[in-house]
Amino acid sequence: MAELAQRPFPPGDYPVVVVGSGPGGLQASYFLKRLGIEHALISADPAPGGMFRRFPFFQRLLSWTKPYAPVPRDNRFYEWYDWNSLLADEADARAIMPTLMDGTSSFPSRPEMEANLAAFVERAGLRVRYECRWEATRREGDCFVLSTTDGEYRCQVAIFAVGIAEPYKPDTPGFDLIAHYADTRAAESYAGKRLFIVGKENSGFELATGLLQWAQRIVLASPRPAKLSVNTHSLLGVRARYVQPFEDQNLGGGVFILNASIDRIERAAGGGFRVLCLRSDGGAELSVDADEVIAATGFQCPLRDLQQIGVAVFGRSNLPAMTNYWESATVPGIYFAGTIGQGVAGMKKYGQPANSGAVHGARYNARTMVYHVATTHFGVELPRPEVKPDALVDLLLTEATRAPELWNQKSYLARAFSLDAGQGIRDEGIVPLAQFVDEEGGAAVAIAVETDDTGDIHPAVYVREAGRPAIESLLASNPLHDFRSTENRAQLSSLLSGASAGAIR
Amino acid sequence: MAMTQQELVDMLSSLTLFADLTRPQLEQVAHKMTEESFPVGQRILRQGFTGTGFYVILDGEVAVKIDGEERAKLAKGDFFGEMSILLGEPPVADIVTLRQLHALHLGGPELEGFLRDHPQVMYRMLKTIALRLRNASRWRS
Amino acid sequence: MPLNTHDKAAALAGVPLFAGISEDSMERLAAVAGEQAFGAGQFIVRQGQVGTGLYVILSGSVKVLRGADELAHLGAGEFFGELSVIDQQPRNASVQAAEATQVLALASWDLLGLLESDPQLALNMIKGLVARVRSAGEQHRH
Numbered sequence: 026m027a028e029l030a031q032r033p034f035p036p037g038d039y040p041v042v043v044v045g046s047g048p049g050g051l052q053a054s055y056f057l058k059r060l061g062i063e064h065a066l067i068s069a070d071p072a073p074g075g076m077f078r079r080f081p082f083f084q085r086l087l088s089w090t091k092p093y094a095p096v097p098r099d100n101r102f103y104e105w106y107d108w109n110s111l112l113a114d115e116a117d118a119r120a121i122m123p124t125l126m127d128g129t130s131s132f133p134s135r136p137e138m139e140a141n142l143a144a145f146v147e148r149a150g151l152r153v154r155y156e157c158r159w160e161a162t163r164r165e166g167d168c169f170v171l172s173t174t175d176g177e178y179r180c181q182v183a184i185f186a187v188g189i190a191e192p193y194k195p196d197t198p199g200f201d202l203i204a205h206y207a208d209t210r211a212a213e214s215y216a217g218k219r220l221f222i223v224g225k226e227n228s229g230f231e232l233a234t235g236l237l238q239w240a241q242r243i244v245l246a247s248p249r250p251a252k253l254s255v256n257t258h259s260l261l262g263v264r265a266r267y268v269q270p271f272e273d274q275n276l277g278g279g280v281f282i283l284n285a286s287i288d289r290i291e292r293a294a295g296g297g298f299r300v301l302c303l304r305s306d307g308g309a310e311l312s313v314d315a316d317e318v319i320a321a322t323g324f325q326c327p328l329r330d331l332q333q334i335g336v337a338v339f340g341r342s343n344l345p346a347m348t349n350y351w352e353s354a355t356v357p358g359i360y361f362a363g364t365i366g367q368g369v370a371g372m373k374k375y376g377q378p379a380n381s382g383a384v385h386g387a388r389y390n391a392r393t394m395v396y397h398v399a400t401t402h403f404g405v406e407l408p409r410p411e412v413k414p415d416a417l418v419d420l421l422l423t424e425a426t427r428a429p430e431l432w433n434q435k436s437y438l439a440r441a442f443s444l445d446a447g448q449g450i451r452d453e454g455i456v457p458l459a460q461f462v463d464e465e466g467g468a469a470v471a472i473a474v475e476t477d478d479t480g481d482i483h484p485a486v487y488v489r490e491a492g493r494p495a496i497e498s499l500l501a502s503n504p505l506h507d508f509r510s511t512e513n514r515a516q517l518s519s520l521l522s523g524a525s526a527g528a529i530r
Numbered sequence: 531m532a533m534t535q536q537e538l539v540d541m542l543s544s545l546t547l548f549a550d551l552t553r554p555q556l557e558q559v560a561h562k563m564t565e566e567s568f569p570v571g572q573r574i575l576r577q578g579f580t581g582t583g584f585y586v587i588l589d590g591e592v593a594v595k596i597d598g599e600e601r602a603k604l605a606k607g608d609f610f611g612e613m614s615i616l617l618g619e620p621p622v623a624d625i626v627t628l629r630q631l632h633a634l635h636l637g638g639p640e641l642e643g644f645l646r647d648h649p650q651v652m653y654r655m656l657k658t659i660a661l662r663l664r665n666a667s668r669w670r671s
Numbered sequence: 672m673p674l675n676t677h678d679k680a681a682a683l684a685g686v687p688l689f690a691g692i693s694e695d696s697m698e699r700l701a702a703v704a705g706e707q708a709f710g711a712g713q714f715i716v717r718q719g720q721v722g723t724g725l726y727v728i729l730s731g732s733v734k735v736l737r738g739a740d741e742l743a744h745l746g747a748g749e750f751f752g753e754l755s756v757i758d759q760q761p762r763n764a765s766v767q768a769a770e771a772t773q774v775l776a777l778a779s780w781d782l783l784g785l786l787e788s789d790p791q792l793a794l795n796m797i798k799g800l801v802a803r804v805r806s807a808g809e810q811h812r813h
Contacts, residue, residue, distance in 0.1 A: 195534070195535070195536075248554075248557055248561075249557070249558065249561045305554060325532075337567070337630060338532040339532055339533075339565055339566075339567040339632050340532055340565040340566075340567070341532070341533075341534070341535055341538070341565070342532075343532040344532075344567070346567040346568075346569065346630060346632075347567075347569070348569045349569075349572075354567070354569035354570075354630055355630070368567065370566045370567075370568075370635070372579075372581065373566075373581075373583055373635065373637070374580065374581025374582075374583075375581045375583075375637055375638055375639055376583055376635070376636065376637010376638060376639060376640060377637065436581070459572070459573075462573070462576065462579075463571075463572060463573045463576075475581070477580070477581065478581075478638065478639040494573070494576070494624075496578060497576075497578060497579045497580065499580065612797075612801070613801045613804065613805060616794075616797060616798045616801050617798065617801055617802060617805065619805075622805060642794065645790065645793075645794060645797075646790045646791075646794065649787065649788075649790045649793060652790060652793045652794065652797065653786065653787060653793060655797060656757055656786070656793055656796060656797050656800070657757055657758060659797060659800045659801060659804060660753075660754050660757040660758045660800060661758065662804050663754060663800055663803055663804045663807060664754060664758070664760065664763055666804050666807035
């Protein structure tokens with residue numbers, strides 16, 4: 026009993042409860058604390074890090090942190106070069122990642138990332154109630170009641186940063202007999218084995234690449250051909266560092282990459298498994314024997330009973346349907362932080378998604394989300410510094426040239442300024458672009474960074490006249506991505522003079 | 531309720547646009563397009579904006595609005611976005627969600643390739659657009 | 672002067688509707704395309720008639736009419752009549768030669784067969800239709 030009392034955030038009433046101690050939960054908690062909003066941060070894990078306590082198994086992260094960048098580390102603009110540190114205002118809590126990397130790569134290893142997040146908790150002074158597992162949820166009047174292994178938490182606002190790390194296996198016969206990617210053991214334990222990996226996305230190829238020198242034979246199978254990021258010219262699809270299994274297959278080294286669906290998996294007499302496949306071209310049956318079968322069939326969002334209290338979900342990852350502020354579209358007061366934010370598609374221009382699923386996008390989403398929670402639920406007034414009219418054009422173009430939020434979340438987050446004649450020009454900070462362009466508010470302007478279908482990166486300006494939705498104007502790009510050109514200045518000035526007769530003269 | 535891949539493929543098979551596809555072809559479609567969800571009152575296509583995507587409605591309802599005036603409603607099985615993409619011009623209408631929307635999305639640059647790979651879908655699209663043209667021509671000035 | 676198959680294929684190839692079509696498809700179309708000539712004022716198709724195919728304008732120009740309303744004016748390289756090919760409904764407008772006009776007529780059954788096997792043709796047709804829907808919609812706003 027005494028132990029329970031010493032851990033922070035005992036069960037009880039809090040204005041906000043944050044569930045999860047991965048990057049999403051930690052970042053949300055940081056900004057709640059910064060704004061002075063009392064909240065409990067609880068986690069089922071014994072320590073911080075979320076998915077980075079376990080994944081990836083065999084590889085460095087796919088997100089970079091460049092220790093040597095054109096910008097000093099204590100500068101906000103350095104964030105563009107460091108995709109793994111969480112955001113903080115305190116000097117010793119920001120840009121932690123580069124201080125923990127050994128210099129052999131610009132991609133941190135999993136343990137380095139885990140240490141980064143643990144250091145953040147300590148240096149930002151966050152408190153977490155570990156080993157407190159959220160189990161059930163209900164509503165009581167205006168409150169949410171979260172039942173946990175330690176007792177009940179009541180709150181006005183609940184933020185779920187529970188990740189998308191609940192292993193998913195299809196219920197095809199035999200899948201209950203085999204391991205999931207999440208259960209992968211040390212590489213040496215697969216020495217000499219015939220391996221069958223179901224799934225040809227990043228997790229499947231990560232295993233194949235990591236076990237290439239250990240397994241006797243590796244078969245990868247899924248109905249559709251693998252999408253490779255080098256073909257999609259984006260971060261979508263299997264990443265470049267995982268193509269070695271393809272090379273191995275082409276040279277006949279013992280890797281077989283099949284387009285086939287799994288009909289069923291059976292135990293083979295004498296040990297191991299027999300996988301019965303149906304080839305995608307023609308439907309012929311193929312039987313493959315393997316010592317180990319691993320389902321790299323993805324993950325789902327562990328939303329427990331949230332659907333029962335009305336949270337709508339969609340998609341094969343079981344994501345919640347959300348508003349532009351990452352609030353449940355069907356149950357106001359429930360918010361999501363971290364990788365779950367990828368369920369908010371935003372404008373997705375030319376089919377290019379934002380980086381909401383990764384730390385370098387989710388950290389900004391968390392900040393904007395917490396600011397929204399603060400202003401709408403708790404009456405917090407955020408500073409909206411006034412900007413001099415003759416400084417606005419330069420400010421907008423500098424943001425487009427350097428703002429890490431805009432570069433990490435292209436066509437998704439924007440820097441906005443309101444242009445109300447009475448109040449002058451006010452800095453509204455970083456806003457969700459889809460929200461800005463659709464809300465019919467006061468006169469305002471927002472700038473974002475966008476890429477078109479030719480790969481050209483350029484600023485986009487959205488000007489909104491009072492009471493009308495925003496109008497898009499694209500500005501000129503630049504080979505060195507410095508958008509502060511005379512041409513852009515002139516175009517921006519003329520766009521602004523139209524919309525804001527009162528605020529700018 | 532989030533659908534499994536099988537349930538998604540089942541649903542696609544019930545839509546007119548995909549009525550001529552075999553099961554493996556439906557699975558290809560499901561693989562190439564992504565599921566997205568939009569809350570009420572959200573614009574999915576925006577008049578005058580670049581970068582439009584192609585959408586097929588799985589559940590929910592949207593209104594087609596020009597200059598704020600509602601012209602039509604679209605629901606399950608309907609598609610939109612193709613006009614802007616194929617013409618290479620921004621949309622002339624807004625498409626706004628009237629109810630929570632669940633849709634499949636394909637990036638604009640991928641539409642032409644997708645239609646070439648699935649001529650039966652293109653043919654169904656052709657028929658729907660022909661019908662729109664007939665209806666458009668019936669509007670009174 | 673009557674055109675031979677080769678000339679017809681060349682004439683068709685210049686029409687945006689057939690841009691990028693395989694040579695094989697072009698040959699097949701040209702082989703079955705019928706040449707027709709109309710004097711100024713003559714009707715090429717009439718509203719309400721059962722449509723039998725689409726027309727490509729080789730030279731001259733036409734007016735697209737519904738009753739007394741002139742909906743459009745089309746010239747060389749443009750096409751009309753495709754709607755009936757796709758949906759087999761009666762013609763929704765009349766088309767009248769505005770001057771001496773030569774057309775190539777392509778029968779529905781020949782075209783339909785090709786649409787389903789030549790994705791490029793279907794794509795071109797969709798783009799043509801989409802452009803028309805947009806301009807029909809814009810007309811409505813005036």
